[in-house]
Amino acid sequence: MRADATAPSRAAMPADLPGRVRRALRCDAAPARRRGRLILAGCLCAGMAVPLAGPSGTARAQGIDAATAGVAAPPAAPATPPPRPGGLPGGGPIGAAVGGARAPADRNSPVTFTADEVQYDREAGVVTARGHVEAWQGERILRTDEFTYNRNTGVATARGHVQLMEPDGQVLFADYAELTGDMKEGVLEGLRGLLAANGRVAANGARRHGGTVTDFARVVYSSCDLCREDPMRAPLWQVRARVASHDQEAHRIEYRDATVQFAGIPTFYTPYLSHPDPSTPRASGFLFPTFGYTRFLGAFAETPYYWAIDDAQDLTIAPIFATDVPPSLSLEYRRRFNFGEIQAQGSIAYLRTNDISGYSNGAPGLNGHIFAKGRFTLDENWRAGFDVNRASNELYLRIYRFGARPVLPTVIYTEGFWDTSAYARIDMRAYQGLRPQVDLTRNTPYVLPNAYYERQMAADRIGGRLTWDVSALNVLRDSGADTRRLAGRLNYSLPRTDNAGGLWNFQAQIDTRGYWAQGQAADPVDLPRANGTNGDAIPRLAVDWRWPLARSAGEYGTQIIEPHVQLVTGPNTGAQRNRPNEDSIDLEFTDANLFALNRFTGRDRLEGGSRVDAAFRGAWLFPNGGQIEGLVGRSFRFHRDSTFFEGSGLEGRSSDTVARATLSPVPWLSLIGRARFDNDTWNTNFTDVSANVQMGNVGLSGGYLLTPSLPYLTPTGKPREEVSAGINTRIGRWTFGATGRYGIAISRPVSAYVSALYEDECFILDLRYLRRFAEDPSNGRQYASNTLLLFRIGLKTIGDFGFRAL
Numbered sequence: 137m138r139a140d141a142t143a144p145s146r147a148a149m150p151a152d153l154p155g156r157v158r159r160a161l162r163c164d165a166a167p168a169r170r171r172g173r174l175i176l177a178g179c180l181c182a183g184m185a186v187p188l189a190g191p192s193g194t195a196r197a198q199g200i201d202a203a204t205a206g207v208a209a210p211p212a213a214p215a216t217p218p219p220r221p222g223g224l225p226g227g228g229p230i231g232a233a234v235g236g237a238r239a240p241a242d243r244n245s246p247v248t249f250t251a252d253e254v255q256y257d258r259e260a261g262v263v264t265a266r267g268h269v270e271a272w273q274g275e276r277i278l279r280t281d282e283f284t285y286n287r288n289t290g291v292a293t294a295r296g297h298v299q300l301m302e303p304d305g306q307v308l309f310a311d312y313a314e315l316t317g318d319m320k321e322g323v324l325e326g327l328r329g330l331l332a333a334n335g336r337v338a339a340n341g342a343r344r345h346g347g348t349v350t351d352f353a354r355v356v357y358s359s360c361d362l363c364r365e366d367p368m369r370a371p372l373w374q375v376r377a378r379v380a381s382h383d384q385e386a387h388r389i390e391y392r393d394a395t396v397q398f399a400g401i402p403t404f405y406t407p408y409l410s411h412p413d414p415s416t417p418r419a420s421g422f423l424f425p426t427f428g429y430t431r432f433l434g435a436f437a438e439t440p441y442y443w444a445i446d447d448a449q450d451l452t453i454a455p456i457f458a459t460d461v462p463p464s465l466s467l468e469y470r471r472r473f474n475f476g477e478i479q480a481q482g483s484i485a486y487l488r489t490n491d492i493s494g495y496s497n498g499a500p501g502l503n504g505h506i507f508a509k510g511r512f513t514l515d516e517n518w519r520a521g522f523d524v525n526r527a528s529n530e531l532y533l534r535i536y537r538f539g540a541r542p543v544l545p546t547v548i549y550t551e552g553f554w555d556t557s558a559y560a561r562i563d564m565r566a567y568q569g570l571r572p573q574v575d576l577t578r579n580t581p582y583v584l585p586n587a588y589y590e591r592q593m594a595a596d597r598i599g600g601r602l603t604w605d606v607s608a609l610n611v612l613r614d615s616g617a618d619t620r621r622l623a624g625r626l627n628y629s630l631p632r633t634d635n636a637g638g639l640w641n642f643q644a645q646i647d648t649r650g651y652w653a654q655g656q657a658a659d660p661v662d663l664p665r666a667n668g669t670n671g672d673a674i675p676r677l678a679v680d681w682r683w684p685l686a687r688s689a690g691e692y693g694t695q696i697i698e699p700h701v702q703l704v705t706g707p708n709t710g711a712q713r714n715r716p717n718e719d720s721i722d723l724e725f726t727d728a729n730l731f732a733l734n735r736f737t738g739r740d741r742l743e744g745g746s747r748v749d750a751a752f753r754g755a756w757l758f759p760n761g762g763q764i765e766g767l768v769g770r771s772f773r774f775h776r777d778s779t780f781f782e783g784s785g786l787e788g789r790s791s792d793t794v795a796r797a798t799l800s801p802v803p804w805l806s807l808i809g810r811a812r813f814d815n816d817t818w819n820t821n822f823t824d825v826s827a828n829v830q831m832g833n834v835g836l837s838g839g840y841l842l843t844p845s846l847p848y849l850t851p852t853g854k855p856r857e858e859v860s861a862g863i864n865t866r867i868g869r870w871t872f873g874a875t876g877r878y879g880i881a882i883s884r885p886v887s888a889y890v891s892a893l894y895e896d897e898c899f900i901l902d903l904r905y906l907r908r909f910a911e912d913p914s915n916g917r918q919y920a921s922n923t924l925l926l927f928r929i930g931l932k933t934i935g936d937f938g939f940r941a942l
Contacts (some may be wrong), residue, residue, distance in 0.1 A: 174491070179577045196630055234729075248272060249283070261287040275303040280313070283628040291316050298324070304415055306331050320347030327352065331935050333414035334359045335895055348384045355380040356625035357389070359414065360898035370400030372899050373931055374407065375400045381936075396931075414933045420444045425933040432920060434460030448472050455535075462486045464536065476512030476521075479503075483536060487752075492531055501692075505530035505538055530570035534921040544568040557594075562587040579616045581718075583609070584729075600630035607739070611718050616659045618650040619716040623739045641680040645733055648673045653716045666712040674742050676706035676733055693758040699768070702731050702749040709744030711778040716740060721848065725785040726810055727796040728749070728820065735786065745870075746774040758801060765798040770815070781927075782845050790815045804830045836864040857881040857928045869896050885909045900930030 154809040224595065262284060265271075266913035269283040281296030289922035291314065298310040311326035320343040321388035329337040339352035357380070360371035380678035388410055419442075426438040436458035442452045449471035456464045471478045484504040490895035492500060506529035512520045525544035527533050534540045549563035565583035570785025604626045610836035611619040625647050632640040657664035682700040689695050719738025729735045730751060734743045751769025762788030771791035778787075791811045798806040805828075823842040829837065839860040862875035871893045877886035887908045894901040904926040910919050928938040 175893070186469075188548065223905060236683065249278075251283070263287070264608060277301045289316075300324075303333060306415065308342075315344075321345050324941070331414045334361070335359075335933050337382075337416040345552075350382045350384075352377075352380040352382070354378065355391070357391075358898065359931075360896075372399065372896070373398050384413075387413050387419055388421075389413050404617070404643070411934045418442075418444045418450065423938040424572070426938040430535075430921065432461065433458035440755045455842045456485075461488070461635045466536075470899050475511070475514070476510065478598070480507070480508035481538075482507075483538065485536065486530070487532065487535075499529050499531075504533040505533060508540070514550070517554060518550060518552045522546075526568060527570065531920055533570075534919055537921055537924065542571055542921065544570065550911055556592070558589075558591045558773070560589045582612045584612060585610060598630065599632075600628055602631070603627045606630040609718070611657070615654045615655075616658045617663075618653065619656075621716070621717055621739070622650045625739075636683070638681055638683045641678075643733070644676075645678070646673060646675040646735075649715070649739060649742075651716060661717070663713055663716060668715045670714060674709060674744055676704060676705060676744075678702060678704045678733060680731065689756070691758060691759070695733055696753075696755040696757070698732070698753040698755075700749075700751045700753065703746075704733060704749070705746040706744050706776050708775060709779055711740055712741055723784055724822070725792065725794065726812060727767055727769060727794045728795055728810075730771065742780070743779055745777055745779075750773045760803070762801040762803065764801060767796045769794050783846075785821060788815065792821055793818075833866040835864045855881055858886055870894050898932045899934075900932070901930070902926065902928040902930070 143678045151624040153881075171914070172698075181869070198872045204720050205374055207676040211556060228758060238297035243555055245722075249265060249271030251269045253265070253703065255264040255266075256262075257264075263708040265283045266281065269278075269280050271278045277299075278294060279297070279301075280294035280897040283292065285292045293315070294310075294313040296311070298313045300308040300310070301315065306326070306329070307328040310324040313324045315322035315352075324344070325340075327337075327339045327342045331337060333650040335357065337352070337355065337357050339355040341353045345351070349681075355377050356374050357377075358371045358374035360373060362371065363369045369426060374397050376395050376397060378393040380389060381396075382389050389412075391409040392407065393906040394406050394409040394800060395402045396406075410421060412421070421442060423440040423442050425440075427436070428438075429435050433456070436456055438454055438456045440454035443453065445451060449469070451470075452468040454466045454468075456466070457913045458464075462485070464483065467481070469478070469480045482505065483504065487500050487503050489500040506524060506532045508522070512523050514520055523539075524546050526546065527538075527544060529541065530540060544567070546566045546568070547563055549561060553559055563583070564585050565581075567580050567582075569580055576933065586607075586609050587609040588605065590603070593602040594602075604624070606624045607622075609619070609621040611617075611622070611627035622697075625645065626645065627645040630642045634640065634643070636756050648671070650669075652669050653664070654668075655661075656666040656687045658928060678703040679701075682698055684696060684698040685879040686694055686696045691721060717740045720741035722737055725736065731749050735745060749771045751767055753765070753767040755763060755765040758764050762833045770793050773789045773791075777787045780786040785794075792815050793814070795811050799805070807827045809825040811825075811914075812825070813819065814821055819891050820842060821844055823840060826837070826839040827840075828837050829905060830836075837860075840858075841860075842855065844855050858877050859880065860875065861874070864871070864873035871892045872892075874889065876888045887906070889907075892901075892903040904924070906924040908922040910922065911917060912919055926938065928936055930936045
């Protein structure tokens with residue numbers, strides 16, 4: 137180093153404390169000793185870098201004591217020194233170190249440090265600083281009681297309360313440190329450290345080489361907090377190893393002869409263990425294996441490998457080795473783009489004939505599946521996506537628990553949004569039925585395409601709005617019914633308010649449909665008159681009136697009553713058996729669609745004729761946000777027709793009575809129920825009730841469901857009737873839950889689920905049990921893999937370990 141090295145500017149000198157020595161020591165000055173706080177800059181080797189850095193301020197933290205089974209606090213750090221030259225955060229090298237803009241350290245910039253006392257021996261070439269020593273270069277910081285630097289040997293030593301801080305906030309504490317080679321090489325004794333994600337490390341000693349790799353001797357690692365009452369007590373879990381290495385470039389920690397301890401008790405030993413360091417959110421490597429047992433696979437082990445391809449994509453490869461079946465392989469790929477994302481899951485396995493004997497929904501040989509989806513934003517108006525779902529059979533999905541579904545849809549679509557005034561969508565669909573006894577492949581439809589556009593115009597001079605839409609549908613089958621349809625709807629709505637507070641809405645609507653169809657006589661459609669080309673136009677007029685009346689109940693809130701009547705008129709449509717029916721099969725009449733002009737879900741069936749819809753609603757709104765609300769309503773048709781099927785609740789001139797009730801007077805109670813009652817006998821034809829009660833840390837839930845059978849959807853003709861109940865509670869760090877469903881109509885349980893979860897800052901224990909009782913309608917046997925038992929242990933910052941039984 138040249139003797140005329142540049143001294144710091146006067147602006148860098150602390151001028152706020154009188155009597156402080158404010159001059160730069162030159163490296164060729166005579167041996168000197170100065171009392172008081174002293175700042176030294178530019179007199180060490182230019183380019184010398186302190187190896188570790190982090191935020192400024194005296195660090196007081198807790199580390200892991202390698203000499204004990206627990207984790208102990210590091211020795212007290214020296215008192216916080218006065219502000220460093222350079223001023224507040226954000227300016228010069230100081231600002232970058234204490235929270236200003238991050239910038240790479242300049243290795244050619246001078247090292248600056250402050251101390252209470254500095255000695256320089258010109259003959260020996262040794263600089264000694266004592267008392268609240270703090271040295272920094274860019275973002276790298278070293279703090280200690282005593283610091284010496286030998287210019288001849290290039291060796292720097294630090295003794296007493298040594299603190300080495302990284303730019304990312306990680307801090308190492310040591311009793312003694314010896315640093316050489318631009319401070320990228322060094323030895324530390326009595327090491328304790330605070331890492332990212334609450335990680336803590338302790339070692340008898342450490343050696344740093346290459347500026348990026350630190351080797352530890354007799355090391356202990358954990359991410360658990362210490363016991364406040366007894367800091368020397370062992371943490372919940374810790375990893376002890378003979379040696380360990382931390383590679384900051386590869387972001388990995390590797391252990392040799394490692395033992396995992398729980399509460400200080402050795403539980404698991406491995407000659408080698410590796411995991412990403414806590415500062416990296418994702419890194420390639422083997423994940424913890426999952427072990428389990430199923431009656432199909434026997435004992436099995438799943439050994440997944442995670443590949444972080446780059447910052448935007450990753451791949452998980454998970455082979456399964458089992459005792460009773462050949463090995464299988466599953467893959468999961470994820471990728472994010474600036475404009476969207478892709479997720480894909482696939483698998484392949486070989487099933488032998490004896491593996492699936494007795495089950496009708498499987499096939500021997502090579503089996504597999506793929507579930508993939510993508511979502512993309514094309515511009516501010518348009519987005520696109522796809523969902524691809526294909527599988528060999530339902531039994532395969534159940535055996536390997538990829539999610540059992542009777543039908544797999546594949547969809548490719550694009551859609552556009554223009555505020556709230558317009559919407560467009562075009563998609564293509566294909567379906568795969570997984571139950572060969574019910575789903576004939578040749579009858580499975582392809583939708584190529586389904587296009588829809590809707591536009592709402594701005595309000596006109598008198599406040600009315602015009603809404604219109606057009607759609608095109610093309611449904612093809614290898615064998616059976618084919619349908620092509622063009623449809624449109626034009627609706628004009630004019631709202632009004634009378635002097636008495638009544639709310640009126642006048643509507644005029646016309647639906648147009650044009651069809652070309654063939655094969656409609658085949659089962660299960662059975663619509664021979666729908667073949668050929670036909671079309672129609674169905675106009676409707678409607679007047680809707682409701683009169684909300686409110687009164688104050690003082691400190692008890694507000695009470696509301698509201699009569700509601702609607703008159704709808706139009707031509708009778710009848711059963712419409714001369715029209716195909718692809719989108720209007722599923723119909724459920726409730727209070728939700730009582731006042732809809734068309735209660736069918738699609739356009740293939742349109743409700744016509746003249747009718748009056750009437751309902752009465754009452755509500756009590758409480759000041760605490762609670763409410764009691766109810767509605768009862770009915771529909772009266774002027775002429776009887778055969779538009780609706782038997783059991784729909786709309787097949788007669790007078791409909792079933794629909795009702796809704798909400799009971800939520802206090803925040804901890806919620807009861808919601810819907811029902812439909814027969815118009816003659818008042819028997820219940822539909823009921824859906826759910827209740828939730830939250831009492832402190834305990835939550836209770838219950839429900840009852842009754843739905844009638846629907847044509848095409850439930851060929852057995854049995855209604856669905858079941859009850860459900862659940863409970864969940866939180867006790868300290870534990871969360872417990874249990875739910876169950878029982879089928880009254882089928883006289884057997886539907887499902888049962890029990891869970892227990894413990895989670896704190898460093899540990900996860902997850903226990904789950906799921907039992908389904910679903911049966912294959914073709915043979916009355918329960919489906920395969922109806923039971924799941926999951927046991928998972930998670931050591932945060934290291935990984936998960938699990939056991940699974942099916």
